[in-house]
Amino acid sequence: MEYLKRENVYIFLSNDGVIQVLPSFFSQASFNTYQIFTYARIKITGGYEPYKRKIKTRDESRRTIEEMMPRLLRFLKWAENVADYHWEIGGVRDTYGLHNHHLSPSEILNDYINDYLISEQKVSEAEAKAHITTLNAYFAYLEIGELIEDGFKDLYIRPELLEEARNNTNKKTGVKYLTNGVRDALYEVALTEFGLRDEIILRCGGEIGVRSCELRGFVLDDFAEGKSTFKGLKSLFDDLEATDDVETPYFKFRLHGRYSKAKPNEGGESRWLDIPYNLLERMKDYYEGERPSQGIESKFLFLNESNNLGVTNISARKGTDVFRVVAKKLNKIKSKGILYQNTQEITDQTFHILRHSFGTDLFWSLSDGNPERIVSTSKEFMHVAERMGHRINNMRKAGKTTIKYIRSAQVKQALELAEVA
Incomplete structure (x- = not known):
């Protein structure tokens, strides 16, 4: 079924x-x-x-x-x-x-x-x-x-x-962070077992912090928002060719609010995503090589292809589905006792933990490894909230959701040390 x-x-x-x-x-x-x-x-x-x-x-x-x-x-x-x-x-x-x-x-x-x-x-x-x-x-x-x-x-x-x-x-894991080691393992398994698209989907969660539903917001052509025009991915692909990862380590992409998380009957909030050079390069490789080109005129990067329905746009749950099958495959490989033995265990986590891990890493880097010193009115806290698309109230205090990254930052180092040990 x-x-x-x-x-x-x-x-x-x-x-x-x-x-x-x-x-x-x-x-x-x-x-x-x-x-x-x-x-x-x-x-x-x-x-x-x-x-x-x-x-x-x-x-x-x-x-x-x-x-x-x-x-x-x-x-x-x-x-x-x-x-x-x-x-x-x-x-x-x-x-x-x-x-x-x-x-x-x-x-x-x-x-x-x-x-x-x-x-x-x-x-x-x-x-x-x-x-x-x-x-x-x-x-x-x-x-x-x-x-x-x-x-x-x-x-x-x-x-x-x-x-x-x-x-x-209550039995759900309290750990809301995946180490760089296990994320790299997920990316590798996704690429070798399922293809470039699924690797990119997981990297979008772990490297730029998108939600699963927001994967549908990677539009190819330039688009208008209000009185402004923003670059689509094809324009960024052109920019990629004119530079290198030293000169331009990140590329700004505008995620339109219609594709972001929103309350019922409301539009979401647009935000900027900083796409790393290597990730944008992978997107370009997928667009020019593996992305289906027959059967649909789609303005979006990510597509599905099946024998029954042909080529279709992905659903809002695509990231969740990809994470589940890749994590299952990774656990199966680990059980054979050959590869990825020292990586963190994946139990009941979902795609969203990749986004949470990205936010935790961002918070850690801005706090200089001392997250306890950060308060909810600090510029570092506000920066994380804006990058993650969290709502900020009228007093310019980031919401309770952002506060969770402080707790995760406190366990981040312990988890990464455990992988090395």
């Missing part, structure tokens, strides 16, 4: 390549309207009617909807893997799987949430609730489209598993 993204729709495919129509329709409808359907109890005099509910719409950001798609995919994968598994509910024995997942009763969905996600996969309470929201939106859509008769599902975290779900959150 997988999905492929094309324009504003995720196409869900079973293992044998058959398009799954219902989830694909749900994806298209959600992205077309930026709305999802939810259930609300009907209020009556003296309280709420416990069994009568109505469906209402709720506006959501593009980012939120994109985050729902891999959660829906996870459920469909589970349904596909338990095909022909028999449940006995209320004395009635029946078979459920991918082919009739849309008819799954609440009991089966609660087994998925509690037994599979929480107990087996060790997801957190917050993530389990996000899966519940996704499933409720999906089944409400099926009902409103008259694809099923009644889509309401009574989904919840079982009381006896609530503490376990919270402990799953």
